[in-house]
Amino acid sequence: MSDRILDAAGITDPQLRAAYEVCRKLNAEHGKTYYLASMLLPPAKRPHVWALYGFARYADEFVDSFTDPDPDALLSWGADFLDAVAGGERPDHPTALAMINTMRRWAIPRAHVEAFLESMQMDITITSYQTYADLEHYMYGSAAVIGLQMLPILEPLTPAAASRARALGEAFQMTNFIRDVGDDLKRGRVYLPQEDLDTFGVTREMLAIGVVTPMIRELLAFEIERTRALYAFAEPGIEMLHPTSRDCMRTAFVLYSEILEAVERSGYQVFTRRAAVPMLRRTAVALPALRRARAARRAERRWVTSDAESKSSKV
DSSP states (O other): HHHHHHHHHHHHHHHHHHHHHHHHHHHHOOOOOHHHTTTSSSSSTTTHHHHHHHHHHHHHHHHHOSOOHHHHHHHHHHHHHHHHHHHHOOOOEESHHHHHHHHHHHOHHHHHHHHHHHHHHHHHOOOOSSSHHHHHHHHHIIIIIIHHHHHHHOBBBBBHHHHHHHHHHHHHHHHHHHHTTHHHHHTOOOOOHHHHHHHOOOHHHHHHTTTOOOOHHHHHHHHHHHHHHHHHHHHGGGGOOOOHHHHHHHHHHHHHHHHHHHHHHTTSOOOOSOOOOOOHHHHHHHHHHHHHHHHHHHHHHHHHHHHHHHHHHHO
C-alpha cells in the first residue's frame, strides 16, 4: 500500500522512498491517532505527514527514551540537519532526508524546525516550568510549530487558519502532558506549571508518590478545562482548510480530545495507566470520516476536470 501512496506523491528516488517508509513505520507504531488521521488525506499528501512525524519522533527520542537517551547526540544531529538544509545537502539519516524533501516540497520555513529543535534541547536541562507563559514558550517549539508545519500540506483557505493550527498543536501537547504525568515524572520532568501546582496545594513530591488525591484531581481538572478551551478555539480552523483535508484533522481533533474524557473516566489516574480512546470508538469515528474524505476527493477531481474542460473550450 505504501508503494502506491509514494507513487501518488511522485516520490520515485529509491533512497527517498526508503526514507519515507521509515517515517511511515515510526508514525504507525508510535502515533496511532495521527497515522489513522493521515490516511484520510489524499494519497499524495500522506508521506509528507509521515515525514513530519518521523522527524519529530526521532529527535524526541534523544531526550525521552527510557532505555537509551542521548542528549549530546541531539545537539550534533540537529546541527547537522540545519547545515544540510542550508547547504542543500542530502543527509544520511532517513528521517532527516524525508523531512528536508518535505520542507522543500511544501516551502516549510527553516525557522519552524529551529524552534522545534530548541524546545527539544530545553528538555536536556529544564525539568519544570514556573508559569503557563513559560510553558507556552516551550510548547511553541514542541507543538505549535508542528501545526504550522502541517498547514501548507493541509492547504488553508485563509491566513486565519494559522492561529487555529497553533492552538490545536498546543491542545494536543497539553493533552499529552495531562495523560503522561507519570511517565514524565520518570524522566525527571513535570510539565504542569508550578504556579498551578501551588494554587491547588500540590507538590512535586506528592506527584511522585503516585496517589490521586483530591488536590491532584482538582489540579488535573483545571488543566483539562484549560486544554478544552484550546480545542474550542482551534476547532473553527478545520473549516478553514481545503475540503480534502478536513476529515483528517476532524478525526485527529475528536480522537485526541477524547483522551481528556478517558482521563476523567479513569478517576484522573495518570500515574499507573495511560488513558486511551477505545478501538471501537476510533473505528466509529474513522469509518464515516473515511467515506466523507473519499467523497471530498471525488468532488475535487470532478471540479478539476470541469475547470480544465472549461479552460480548454475557451482556447
